[in-house]
Amino acid sequence: MSAIFRLLKLVLPYKKWIALSVFLGLLTIASSIGLMMTSAFVISMAALHPSIAEIQVAIVGVRFFGISRGIFRYLERLISHNTTFRLLSHFRVRFYAALEPLVPARVAHLKSGDLLQRIVADIQNLENFFVRVIAPPSVSVLTALLMTLILWAYHINFALAFITFYALAGTIIPYLSVQLSRGMGKQITVLKNQLNVALLDHLNGLPELLINRQIENQEEKIKVLNKKLSRLQRNMLIIDALHQGFVTLLMFGAVVMVLIVGIPMVENNMLNGVYLAVLVLGVMAAFEGVLPLPQMAQYLEENNEAGKRLFEIIDRPPQVVDPQQPIPFPNEQPVRFAVNNLTFAYNNTQQPALKNLRLEIPYSSKVAIVGPSGSGKSTLARLLIRLYDYQSGQILLNERELKNYRQTDIRENIGYASQSFHLFTGSVADNLHLVNPEASERQMLDVLRLVNLSDLSHTPQDTLNYWIGEHGNRLSGGQAQRLALAQVLLKNSPVLIFDEVTSSLDAETERLILKNIFDHFKEQTIINITHRLNNMEHYNMIFVLNEGELIGRGTHHDLMRENEHYRHLFKIFQESLLFA
Numbered sequence: 001m002s003a004i005f006r007l008l009k010l011v012l013p014y015k016k017w018i019a020l021s022v023f024l025g026l027l028t029i030a031s032s033i034g035l036m037m038t039s040a041f042v043i044s045m046a047a048l049h050p051s052i053a054e055i056q057v058a059i060v061g062v063r064f065f066g067i068s069r070g071i072f073r074y075l076e077r078l079i080s081h082n083t084t085f086r087l088l089s090h091f092r093v094r095f096y097a098a099l100e101p102l103v104p105a106r107v108a109h110l111k112s113g114d115l116l117q118r119i120v121a122d123i124q125n126l127e128n129f130f131v132r133v134i135a136p137p138s139v140s141v142l143t144a145l146l147m148t149l150i151l152w153a154y155h156i157n158f159a160l161a162f163i164t165f166y167a168l169a170g171t172i173i174p175y176l177s178v179q180l181s182r183g184m185g186k187q188i189t190v191l192k193n194q195l196n197v198a199l200l201d202h203l204n205g206l207p208e209l210l211i212n213r214q215i216e217n218q219e220e221k222i223k224v225l226n227k228k229l230s231r232l233q234r235n236m237l238i239i240d241a242l243h244q245g246f247v248t249l250l251m252f253g254a255v256v257m258v259l260i261v262g263i264p265m266v267e268n269n270m271l272n273g274v275y276l277a278v279l280v281l282g283v284m285a286a287f288e289g290v291l292p293l294p295q296m297a298q299y300l301e302e303n304n305e306a307g308k309r310l311f312e313i314i315d316r317p318p319q320v321v322d323p324q325q326p327i328p329f330p331n332e333q334p335v336r337f338a339v340n341n342l343t344f345a346y347n348n349t350q351q352p353a354l355k356n357l358r359l360e361i362p363y364s365s366k367v368a369i370v371g372p373s374g375s376g377k378s379t380l381a382r383l384l385i386r387l388y389d390y391q392s393g394q395i396l397l398n399e400r401e402l403k404n405y406r407q408t409d410i411r412e413n414i415g416y417a418s419q420s421f422h423l424f425t426g427s428v429a430d431n432l433h434l435v436n437p438e439a440s441e442r443q444m445l446d447v448l449r450l451v452n453l454s455d456l457s458h459t460p461q462d463t464l465n466y467w468i469g470e471h472g473n474r475l476s477g478g479q480a481q482r483l484a485l486a487q488v489l490l491k492n493s494p495v496l497i498f499d500e501v502t503s504s505l506d507a508e509t510e511r512l513i514l515k516n517i518f519d520h521f522k523e524q525t526i527i528n529i530t531h532r533l534n535n536m537e538h539y540n541m542i543f544v545l546n547e548g549e550l551i552g553r554g555t556h557h558d559l560m561r562e563n564e565h566y567r568h569l570f571k572i573f574q575e576s577l578l579f580a
């Protein structure tokens with residue numbers, strides 16, 4: 001239950017609201033008790049044909065408690081829901097703030113559905129934490145105290161009879177419920193997660209499933225998960241119904257005991273018979289306090305599991321940490337990189353993705369990084385923008401180690417277009433404004449022109465307003481890539497890193513766009529990571545990687561002359577053009 005203690009710490013800032021809600025919960029049950037007791041008094045007295053004056057106060061009491069019960073219940077629900085929503089937003093903000101520095105290094109292995117499940121469903125699950133886990137035991141203890149005091153005022157034996165059965169209903173029944181439902185809460189949370197992940201996978205991969213005729217298999221998987229979840233939830237409900245039955249049984253046990261104590265007292269004129277009815281109904285009403293306890297035990301387990309899954313993410317130390325005293329980014333100046341003996345392995349791998357890499361990227365140069373798939377090209381780009389930090393060696397940005405710059409400064413000043421970009425549902429202009437909210441129409445149209453996308457619609461205005469659909473699905477692969485490229489160009493950063501951003505374009509469009517970019521961004525340092533050895537003569541320097549090592553450097557002509565590996569890559573690319 002370690003997660004529960006940590007969740008309790010998180011709710012501490014809301015203790016005043018929680019106390020108020022618990023107090024209102026107590027007042028609601030106290031009103032129920034009052035209503036039952038005064039009603040019992042009025043009905044029993046009425047059988048004795050008293051004058052109206054004798055029951056006048058009790059009649060007012062019935063009215064008062066009848067109304068106050070409704071009002072207190074309303075206020076209790078208002079405050080408890082208000083507190084719950086505040087708590088949920090507090091949990092969400094905490095989780096999101098902790099998640100941000102972990103992306104992508106520490107969450108790369110999680111499925112997107114799993115992450116979504118944690119940030120949405122697991123946090124939503126904690127909705128029950130306050131309403132069904134924290135508040136009910138507090139209210140039930142206070143109710144026990146209140147009723148014990150009332151009964152004690154008549155005779156200690158009434159109080160003892162009540163508290164014995166009440167305590168049994170408040171401890172043994174929830175304990176049995178925990179035993180019966182042990183593991184179910186955890187299984188329900190896990191199954192809900194699996195079901196959501198499977199559903200999300202299903203929806204995202206619908207076209208592929210259709211093409212490969214796998215829809216039925218996938219649906220079968222979802223059905224099996226759904227069945228398992230329904231079976232568990234039904235079992236939970238059966239256990240829940242059993243509790244309600246046993247609590248009612250114990251309530252009647254308490255009533256019988258109060259009668260056993262009270263009847264001889266009435267016979268011996270130690271107690272007015274009217275009050276016996278009053279006490280019996282009061283005892284029945286007080287059991288409302290223990291009714292939610294068995295359910296609390298079930299939610300405790302579910303919340304503990306949801307909490308564990310959230311803390312498991314929050315507790316991960318970020319892979320990249322900002323320096324204590326960051327140095328300012330040299331914006332306004334051209335940028336150069338020097339990479340010395342750089343070695344880097346991803347957390348979950350033994351084999352380094354980059355080994356003893358040594359290269360320089362001069363001021364305002366245009367360099368290409370080429371190599372076969374898996375040779376470490378994208379890894380180098382990720383290190384240059386500090387998405388990951390390297391284990392040994394150095395990356396210097398204008399002679400200062402990269403780790404001395406703040407991550408946000410680096411990402412603000414280095415434009416990075418990766419092969420796995422994400423376009424948002426909206427217009428072309430919406431997506432461009434995401435990277436530069438201040439950009440004017442003219443600036444946006446300029447970058448669209450550079451990437452050959454300004455004629456997406458009939459007029460420039462229509463192009464900016466063009467609705468690209470969900471994740472850009474109203475664009476072709478090449479158009480989407482060009483829009484992602486336009487986003488980065490709009491940042492106008494001193495460094496531009498492109499990672500396979502022209503892979504979906506035909507050779508001519510690719511040539512045109514690269515020419516536009518090189519002509520327009522003369523001062524900028526441009527690093528292009530590419531498989532496609534197209535227009536290579538335009539680069540000042542080309543680095544050739546293989547299995548994480550640098551195996552060649554130079555201009556296209558130098559490399560064609562001296563580097564067999566490069567010649568081989570170039571030949572393969574030329575051949576691929578013949579078959580394109």
Ligand SMILES: Nc1ncnc2c1ncn2[C@@H]1O[C@H](COP(=O)(O)OP(=O)(O)OP(=O)(O)O)[C@@H](O)[C@H]1O
Pocket residue numbers: 108346347348349353371372373374375376377378379380531
């Ligand atoms: N997040 C990751 N976790 C673990 N290993 C990774 C991760 N990303 C890449 N790798 C591994 O690191 C090595 C280099 O990968 P990288 O993506 O840098 O290659 P690449 O040259 O860019 O390939 P491609 O041209 O196919 O994009 C590969 O062996 C790859 O399997």
